[in-house]
Each structure stands twice: as structure tokens, then as C-alpha cells.
Amino acid sequence: MRAVVVRRPGPEAVAEIIEVPTPEPGPGAVRVKVAAATVNPVDLMVRNGVGGTPFAAPRDQWGIGWDVAGIVDTVGAGVDFTVGQQVIGISDRLDVSLAAQADYVVLEAQNVAPAPTSVPATAAATIPLNGLTAVQALAALDLTAADSLLITGAAGAVGGFAVELAAARGVRVIASASPGDEPTVRALGATDFIPRGANLPDAARALVPGGVDAALDAAALGPETLAAVRARGRFISISVHATPIPLRGTEVTTVLVHADRSQLDELVALVDKGHLTLRVAETYSLDAVAAAHQRLAAGGLRGRLVLVP
Numbered sequence: 001m002r003a004v005v006v007r008r009p010g011p012e013a014v015a016e017i018i019e020v021p022t023p024e025p026g027p028g029a030v031r032v033k034v035a036a037a038t039v040n041p042v043d044l045m046v047r048n049g050v051g052g053t054p055f056a057a058p059r060d061q062w063g064i065g066w067d068v069a070g071i072v073d074t075v076g077a078g079v080d081f082t083v084g085q086q087v088i089g090i091s092d093r094l095d096v097s098l099a100a101q102a103d104y105v106v107l108e109a110q111n112v113a114p115a116p117t118s119v120p121a122t123a124a125a126t127i128p129l130n131g132l133t134a135v136q137a138l139a140a141l142d143l144t145a146a147d148s149l150l151i152t153g154a155a156g157a158v159g160g161f162a163v164e165l166a167a168a169r170g171v172r173v174i175a176s177a178s179p180g181d182e183p184t185v186r187a188l189g190a191t192d193f194i195p196r197g198a199n200l201p202d203a204a205r206a207l208v209p210g211g212v213d214a215a216l217d218a219a220a221l222g223p224e225t226l227a228a229v230r231a232r233g234r235f236i237s238i239s240v241h242a243t244p245i246p247l248r249g250t251e252v253t254t255v256l257v258h259a260d261r262s263q264l265d266e267l268v269a270l271v272d273k274g275h276l277t278l279r280v281a282e283t284y285s286l287d288a289v290a291a292a293h294q295r296l297a298a299g300g301l302r303g304r305l306v307l308v309p
Helices: 041-048 128-141 157-168 179-188 200-207 261-272 286-298
Strands: 002-006 016-019 029-039 067-075 086-090 104-108 112-114 148-152 172-177 192-195 212-217 229-237 251-254 280-285 304-308
Touching: 002 286, 016 286, 029 086, 029 286, 041 286, 067 104, 067 128, 086 104, 086 128, 086 261, 112 261, 128 157, 128 212, 128 229, 128 261, 148 157, 148 200, 157 172, 157 179, 157 212, 172 179, 172 200, 179 192, 192 200, 280 286, 286 304
Parallel strands: 148 172, 148 212, 172 192, 212 229, 229 251, 280 304
Antiparallel strands: 002 016, 029 067, 029 104, 029 304, 067 086, 086 112
């Protein structure tokens, strides 16, 4: 089978396709024939070199790709999936030699959930990584309908999911994104909008005197976003490198996403009810993976890039 890997990580590296034996699932795992796999910023991080860092040990090659939608092809012992079942899943480890950008991927059963029935595989593949990140960030913030929440990068993949999920709970969502994204994030449920380039702390405090109760910093602005949060408020980052010092008694944490079958099931249910918006920016063949990675690096996307083997 074909698989996308990085063998010479660094800023100049490109993802390459190699031929490898098709992996076999062991007990508690399934093999998925990939119908769609997304390209995410974490893939660029792997390309730039994660081996020998706190994220992963050195290895000869790194597999690329976290999100997948496809069909169960083979099952290991002790799993509740059947051959032919349509699923979505997440490959949530950095330290692997093969991952989801491939013809087939083996995943632990806890990393997989039945796919939504209302959308094609290209859209379904956009759910796991960013959907779980948003769900787990909001869970860590422990918000109530009485809270105000600032979300930076609100038009992005994680930010967009977070806006929609938080607004559905009755939370007052203050979204920050590019000026042209205001209609999009308001349609997702944002109550207030702060254009990128404005003084974020001052603008947020003008809307919520004293500062917002919580912030989800999907744009990785760090201290700038924290300054908009009230004393003893809550802040969560999706980037270790952009997690600030917890000033003014704030509670500062970083969400590092992990697979969760029940949360995937909840996200799928929301999609099938029409309560969660999925966005595909462009699709590429697996053979065009280098072009897809370069397009992601260029920025300016609204929605995910999806590879279709």
C-alpha cells in the first residue's frame, strides 16, 4: 500500500509517498480502508521535525495524518466493529511510522466511531482531530450559560467547532477572526465579534467589563489573549508554545488532544442532527500530498484540506 511519511524532517522537507506492506490489526484494533484523510497544521510540525523533542523520540520515518474516514477492512479480536462498516477515527500519536495519510491505517478501536450518515467521507474526515480538540478544551474550561468566552482564531477549524459547541450551550461567545470572517462566525453562534488587528484585551473588556470569564486561544496569541481574561478566570491554549504564564490568579492550561470514542459519538450525532458545521476547503489525491501540504503552509484556508486515496 501507499503511505505518506517524512524521512528527512526539517523546514525544507516534503511529505513523500512510499510503498509499504499493508498493516494487520492486532487484538482490540481495526484496519480502515481510507476514503479520506485530512491535512492539519500538526502534519507540518512533524515535517519540520518532532524527533528528539518532548513530543516524540527520533525514528527513521514518521507517519503523517491524524484524521480518517473510511470503511473497516479487517478487525482484530475483541472489537465491536464489523467489516464493511463506515467509520471515522483519529491517529493520535506522533511517534508512529505509519499514520492516516495512506491507503489503509490500523487504529485501536477506542480511536474509531461509526461515521455520520448525513455527509460524505470527505466531510466526515474533518471531525476527529479538531472536533475532539474543541470538545476537550471546552470541557476543561467547564463553562456554564452564565459565562462569557473569548475564542481567537474563531473562523479556523478548532475555533469554528468551539464557537458552535459553546453557543449551543448558551455561552456568550466573543469571536475574534479576520474582518471578513464576521458573517461566518456569527452564523456559527458568536454573539460578539472582534476583528483581528484590534487591541484584543481592550476590545474584549469593552464588551465584558473586567474581562471575559474564559478564553480559548485557538489562534495561539498567548499573553494577548490572556490579558482579555478577568482575574481568576480560565484560559486554555491549543499550543504548548503559546501557553502564557498564569497571571492575576488565572487558571491556564493546554489541551493536548486524545482519542475518545464517546466524544466522537457525540460529535457524529451533532453532525447528523445538523447541529455541527463541517467545512472542506479543497480535496487532493493522495499522490498530490506535497501540494496539499504546501497549500496548508501558505495559510488563508477556511476549512480543511482533504486527501482522497
